[in-house]
Amino acid sequence: MLAIVPAYDEEGAIGRLVDEIRAFDPAFDVVVVDDGSTDATAEVAAARGAAVVVLPFNLGIGGAVQTGFRYALERGYERAVRLDGDGQHDPAELGKLLAPLERGEADIVTGSRFVVGRGEYRPPLARRLGITWFARLVSLFTRQRVTDTTSGFQALNRRGIELFARDYPNDYPEVEATLLVHKCGLRLVEVPVEMREREHGASSITFVRSVYYMLKVTLALVVAMLRKYPTLSQEAPRQ
Amino acid sequence: MTPVRISIAASVASALLVLVVLELIRGRRLKERYALLWLVTGVVLLVLSAWRDGLNTIAGWLGVTGYPPAILFAVATLFIIIVLLHYSTVLSTLDDQSTVLAQEVGILRQRLDALEGAQPAPTGGLSANTSPPSGSSL
Numbered sequence: 420m421l422a423i424v425p426a427y428d429e430e431g432a433i434g435r436l437v438d439e440i441r442a443f444d445p446a447f448d449v450v451v452v453d454d455g456s457t458d459a460t461a462e463v464a465a466a467r468g469a470a471v472v473v474l475p476f477n478l479g480i481g482g483a484v485q486t487g488f489r490y491a492l493e494r495g496y497e498r499a500v501r502l503d504g505d506g507q508h509d510p511a512e513l514g515k516l517l518a519p520l521e522r523g524e525a526d527i528v529t530g531s532r533f534v535v536g537r538g539e540y541r542p543p544l545a546r547r548l549g550i551t552w553f554a555r556l557v558s559l560f561t562r563q564r565v566t567d568t569t570s571g572f573q574a575l576n577r578r579g580i581e582l583f584a585r586d587y588p589n590d591y592p593e594v595e596a597t598l599l600v601h602k603c604g605l606r607l608v609e610v611p612v613e614m615r616e617r618e619h620g621a622s623s624i625t626f627v628r629s630v631y632y633m634l635k636v637t638l639a640l641v642v643a644m645l646r647k648y649p650t651l652s653q654e655a656p657r658q
Numbered sequence: 659m660t661p662v663r664i665s666i667a668a669s670v671a672s673a674l675l676v677l678v679v680l681e682l683i684r685g686r687r688l689k690e691r692y693a694l695l696w697l698v699t700g701v702v703l704l705v706l707s708a709w710r711d712g713l714n715t716i717a718g719w720l721g722v723t724g725y726p727p728a729i730l731f732a733v734a735t736l737f738i739i740i741v742l743l744h745y746s747t748v749l750s751t752l753d754d755q756s757t758v759l760a761q762e763v764g765i766l767r768q769r770l771d772a773l774e775g776a777q778p779a780p781t782g783g784l785s786a787n788t789s790p791p792s793g794s795s796l
Contacts, residue, residue, distance in 0.1 A: 452764070470772070472764040478757055486761040493765065 421496040422449045423487030424469070425480060425571075426504025430458040436502065437467040439510040450490050451504065454483035460504070481589035484571070492584040500574045508572040512612040516574035519608045526605040527579040529597075530572035530612035545629045552633065553594045553640075560644055561601040566609060568594045578605055588643075591636045598643050660710045660726045668707035668730055676700035695744055699737040706730055 422440045426433050433451060440447050451464035455477035465471045472486055484501060491499045500516060502508040512530060519525040533554070553568040571593050575583065582603055588595035600607045679696045682688035688696075706713050707730060717726035 450768075470768055472768045474760050474764045476760060478760055482757045482761065486764055489761055490765050490768075 420444070420447050420498045420500070421487075421491045421494070422447045422510075423484065423491065423499055423501045424449060424451045424464075424504050425454060425483040425487065425501075426451055426456065426460050426464070427454040427477070427480075427483070428456045428458045428460060429504040429506075430456075430460045430463045432506035433460055433504050434463045434467050436504065436506050436510070437464055437469045440502070440513075441468070443510040443513050447500075448496075450487055452483045452486045452490075454478055454480070479589050480571075481587055481592035484592060485583060485587035488575075488580055488584040488587065491580045496580065497577050498574065499580050501571060503571050507614050509613065509615055512572070513574070515610045515612055516572065519610065520574055520576050524606070525608035526576050526582075527600055527607045528574045529567065529570050529593075529607065529609050530614075531567035531570055531609040532612065532614055533566040545626050549629055549633050553591075553636065556637065556640060557594065557597050560598055560640065563601065563607075565597060565607075568597045570614075572612060572614070588639065590639070591632055594636050595639050595643050598640060602643075660713055662710075664727050665707055665710050665713075668727070669704060672700055672704035672707050676704060692744075692748070695737070695741050699734075699741065702737065703730065703734060706733060 424433070424436060424440075437449050437451070440449050449464075449469040451461070451469045451471050453461040453464070453471055453473045455474050461471045461473050470490075472490060474483060474486060478486070487501065488499065498517070498520060500513055502510065508530070516528045516530055519528045533550075550567065550569050554566055557565045557568045569591060573593075579600075582600065582605060583596065586599060588599070597607065676697065679688065679693055679700060683690060683693050706716070713729055714726050717723070717729050720729065722728055
C-alpha cells in the first residue's frame with residue numbers, strides 16, 4: 420500500500436504526518452510529492468523515511484497528486500491513499516477509507532466532511548458555498564448523491580490508480596475527478612470522516628481566488644460532461 | 659472604389675509581412691508549422707490589397723458600400739484571431755507536455771537517488787515558483 424502526500428511548503432506539518440501514517444499502519448510506504456517547495460519539505464519528509472519525489476517546478480495540486488498516482492502505477496501498488504501535506508487529513512481515519520476497498524464495494528473512496536452524522540466541520544462562508552455548489556452540480560451530472568467533491572482524502576484500488584495516473588485535472592482537481600470517475604464507470608463511495616484544521620501556514624485560497632476558481636471549475640465541469648473519455652481498458656496509454 | 663494610394667500602401671505592408679516571415683523561416687527562427695498561418699495571412703492580404711476590383715467586389719457582397727478598404731481590416735483581424743487561437747492550442751499542448759515531463763523527471767530522480775542510496779538528497783534544483791501554490795483543497 421502506498422500513501423501519496425502532495426506538499427507545497429509544508430515543512431512544519433509534513434514530518435508529523437509521515438509519522439502518523441506509519442503509526443496507523445507500518446505497511447504503508449509513503450511518497451511525498453514536493454511541488455516545488457521553497458522550504459525544507461523534501462528534506463524533512465526524507466528524514467522521516469518517506470520516498471520523496473521533487474518536482475522541478477510548481478505544477479499545482481493536480482499535477483502534484485497525479486505524480487503520486489504515476490509513481491504508484493509504476494511501482495505496482497494495488498492500493499493507494501492520498502492525504503494532503505498540510506495535515507488536515509488525519510491518518511487515524513484511514514481505516515474508514517480503506518474498508519469499502521477491502522470489501523470490494525468501490526474503486527475509489529472519498530472521505531467526506533458532510534455525510535450525515537458529522538456536522539462539526541464549518542468551513543468559511545465562501546468555501547462552504549463553493550463546496551455546496553459543486554456537490555449539487557456533480558450530483559446532478561452524475562445522478563448520484565455526492566456531498567463533498569472537494570475532498571482530497573481518498574483511497575483507491577488499482578483501477579482507480581490507473582485512471583488517475585492517466586488522466587487527472589488540475590485546478591481543484593477533486594471536483595472534476597469525481598465526474599471523471601463517474602464517466603469512466605468506476606465505483607465511487609463516500610464515507611464520513613473528520614478533518615482537522617490546518618496546523619501550519621495559511622490556506623492558499625483567498626476569497627477572490629475562490630470566486631475565480633468556482634467559475635473556472637464550473638466551466639471545466641461542463642466541458643468535462645461534454646468530453647469523450649476512453650473506457651478504462653487493459654493497458655492505459657501513456658499521455 | 660478603393661483609393662490607389664491605400665492599395666499601394668497595403669500591398670507594400672503585406673509584401674513586407676510575407677518577406678519577414680520567409681526570412682524568419684530561412685534563418686530557422688520560425689518553424690514551418692507555425693509560419694504557415696502567417697504566410698497565408700500575408701498572401702491573402704497582399705492579394706486583396708493589390709487586386710482592387712476583387713476587394714470592391716467582396717465589399718459589395720458584404721454590403722460595405724462606403725469604404726471598401728474596411729474589408730482589409732476585417733480580413734486582417736480575422737486572421738489574427740485564427741493565429742491567436744492556434745497559439746492557444748499549441749500552448750495547451752506544451753503545458754500538458756511540460757507537466758508530464760516534470761512528473762517523469764521527479765519520479766526518475768527519486769528512483770535514481772534511491773538506487774544510489776542518496777535519498778534524501780533533493781535540493782530543489784531550479785525551483786522557480788511562478789505559479790500559485792498548491793497543497794490544499796477547498
